[in-house]
Amino acid sequence: MSATDTTVALPLPDALLAALEEAEREHPEACMVLRAVRSPGGAILDFEWLWANPAAARALGRGAEYLRGRRLGEVSSKGGIAGRMDVLRQVVESGRPHADNFTEGDVLMQGTAVPLRDGVLLRLRDITSAQRVEEGLRETLDWVRDVLESMPDAFFTVDTDWRITYVNRNAAALTGRSQETLFRRVLWDACPELCGTPFERSLREVAAEESYRLFEVRTGRDRWHEVHAWSSGRNISTYARDITDKKRVQAERDALLAREHSGRLEAEALAQRRTHELMAARERLVQSEKLAMAGQLAAGVGHEINNPLSYVTGNLQFAVEQLTPLARRPGASASLQEGLNEALDALREAREGAERIRVIVRDLQTFARADELRLGPVDVHAALEFGVSMAMTHLRSRAQVERNFGQVPPALAHEARLGQVFLHLLINAAHAIPSGAFERHRVTLTTRREGAWVLAEVSDTGLGMTPEVLQRAFEPFFTTRPMGEGSGLGLSICLGLVRSMHGELTATSIPGLGSTFQLRLPVAERAVHPGVPAVRAEEGSSRKRVLVVDDEPQLTSVLRRILGRQHDVVVAHSGREALTLLEQDDAFDRVFCDLMMADLTGMDVHAELSRRRPELLSRFVFMTGGSFTERARAFLQAVPLPRIEKPFEPGLLHALVESSPPRTGARGGQAV
Template sequence: MSTESTWAERLVTQQLGFLEIIENIPDVIVIVREDGEIRFANAHAAHTLGAPSASRLMGRNFIELLAPEDRERCRELLAERQARPADGGCAVLRLLREGREPAVVEASLLREIDLDDERSLLLVARDITEEQQLRLRLQLANQLASVGTLAAGVAHEINNPLSFVSAALVFVQESMTELVTHPAPELLSEVKQSLVEALEGTNRIRDIVRDLKTFSHSAPEVGQQADLRAAAGWALKVTAHQLRHRCTVRQELSAVPPVAGNEARLGQVLVNLLMNAVQAFPEERTAENHLRVATFTESGKAIVEVEDNGRGIPPQHLAHIFDPFFTTKPVGQGTGLGLAISHAIVSEAGGEIQVRSHSSTGTCFRVVFPSAAPAPARGEVTGPSPQPSRALRLLIVDDEASVGSALKRALSRNHEVVTTTEARQALERLRQGERFDVILCDLMMPHMSGMEFYRVLQEQFPAMARRVVFMTGGIFTDAARAFIAQVLNPMVEKPFDRDHIEAVLSRLAPSD
């Protein structure tokens, strides 16, 4: 056998060996033309895409196998690779799979190759679908743990005022018969005091619920601004029951410039930092544990500091505290995501988290944000306004009949009030010729929402659409948030403040 024949056999053997390796690599490997047409695909590519075999992928366009929103990114990746073959490239893409959720892959272009004397591109994609799902589950577990901690504190904070609200109302109810038959001054005084206490308790519960609304997650919006001091104050409120049993808190909350970002998400960051501080305090020396929370301005930047005199962070751990899944807590007591998520939220808002720590002095987290330009204020009533110059005819639309009844009792002294529990009934009244000066409409209702009602008004009664005041107990859907951001109509939150509603009506009262 000739030397050339021996080398040829070895070359064929090596090629077959390489082909076997490629076929068994647990990654998607494809060779594509410049336009994305597949010239080679390994078995794992067929498996990932749900194709019966790799041969079925030949001639198909790899770009068209991607989710539509990822196709342009892939074209850019191919173009960049052709333009700068030595630079490489990488992108997270979603491969469409028949009858299944898309596979999330991390795609890299390794090199240009000549296949049958034609320039092609070798692309390798690693399936990270399960990795992403695991990350999302761990993030959810971390959020649920935070919610559980907060829920326990909220229950404690609500139960205190609820206990004396309930007791006061029971006393008033039991005293009514005696007041009617024997109106003793002493009993009347006690009933009045009980009602004052009940009102105070309901106001406290209202404030707690309003604080909770801040915690409801909403995605950051372009141009959104936040009050860092308000976020710090909220975080201190919702963690108050945890803090009061473990340390003494010193608040130094000064006004700071507005910052870019979502106030709820920044509040979540501060809750994480506060809970980390609580866990750093030794339980056996509660009287000596001190926590300082401060907001201030330095060199034009808005800053919040959370400083404790707890155990401190070991020097060898400082470089890793923001790494995902890094934790020094025992198994089952921490996911290692709290600080990583906080770091991501702050970075997304253009800020940074700094930390200094020593075992003898404790830890100080400093969150620094560049100030944002003041946002244009939404046209809402924030202060007292004069009462309407005349009585108005009001239509209240709320699917909770008791809400309409309560509002009617509160406003009937000054206005004529009509109530209905159906937006469709309200429209029918208007179509029959009834006229109202102002409509107070609940935002979220079954059958026809306040948003749908408003759109019909715009088409059929455009002048009336401008006189709608929206009522809400909480905006918890993306559609509702987008709607409220677009319309210019006033909005009032439940539970209602009568003076505030009167101020809103004063603004909308038609001129004589």
């Protein structure tokens, strides 16, 4: 205890303390009494343990006698009870209890602090398991909803009063109504056209008998559905699958049998072939819907991560730049320099971690662009590295990855689709290698050029394929994996993707030694994409005025911090605020404007200025987080203004300001 500290004795009778100890000794929840440590002026400086029951001692990993008289920081970490100093101080000073959640080590605690004379009675309850169960239940419900919404068939449920408790989008589409219109309404009121039909009779039989029914109904002039209805507790669930093509095949088969009995076998073969084609088309539809959903998720996640990642990387870079001169300043004490150098090392490591996040987000956004069909120059090595990074969870325990990269030019391909092909080939190689023998197995990536082609090979030392299996490897629905573990579509989809890029995919294999998949793509000349000119800021350049328009306060703060040392920075937190500001003061050398904002988007700002003040647009630079609507894509293709991707380098921002065009005829003014 320092000379300036003083402990105010807690006027708590020993009898009361003994009674509390007796009552709480066997209680499963942690309970403790802390008293305030005050300065001579009466300010609360710390808290120390007066008493703790056995459950509290176990929660803190200390003995009850060890805790007695100890300060908070001596036992708990900053992330635990020791970090609740302000909360405990507020409870004592306000005389009001406080409850919240916090972590102590790896345990999530629910703490309740009650004022007790000149201290607090603190009760802790471990809610880690309850929190995990709640999160697991929420994730399961979200997953079930996503599955039901993504399935290509119709599904809905009703309760005992025939009120619709759930309806997916395909079921709503069958009725011609929206999901919102149908939800919680009585089925027969929401869809009166069902009254008196076999569909109603079957559902009422299921409800009365609590049984299951399978039947077919005509849902349109030439449309049929196979309906499964069953009772499940207090609900009736109904699942309807479109069997129009199946009914058409059956009708054609019956017609053939009626015309000529001798053609029965041919008609059956035709029906089987068309049924198989229908199954293949349906499976491709399911796969495409899954990829589309994954692409939308990847694009949305990438956009949401890029915004906070921008100000994280910007602030890290700013902190490194500010602390580096201090660490090198002569005359500083050794302990101060050591502390600054350690802090700089930590910041640099954090910056490297942020860069890894940026690379992961870039890979996700590459995956999200798989539906864009334009071919262009693609770095085959980058596509291979993308596949390795995404497949590493499958490869890590099975084989080592070796790279034999040659000097190859860009290939004419589609970046996202090529990455998906390599990803599937690498996962396929991992599945061919038994787990547990990491040191003995290799997956080798080889690239080279052969004339007008770029060759990429994925080889493994796995089980290999027999000639019979190799001959059918690219057939749809052919698989050697157990039932339920593979659809047999992976390699056939890869072959289709490669051929769509004017390439070819072949395979060789030796049983027991491994397989090699070779991909050939045409060579493409590397395209030069228009972008931001690389201009280096000159020393001693004049101060300029910069306007930053973004609805993320943290992002505007980091831009002000980075540019504010050399230039005058003004911030607008919405497109509407930016337009109002530019009406009063347009004397800005450069305007950084976010493309996607909640109020008015950057596109709306551009449209309004094109109408009223087109001369200001040459100073604009648009900032994007990587997620584009169709309108945004069309805008960026049509508008010849520079854009920068989040997160961005500070040097690029300074270069754009220094390269700003001269402003003429500006209305001067100072904006706050």
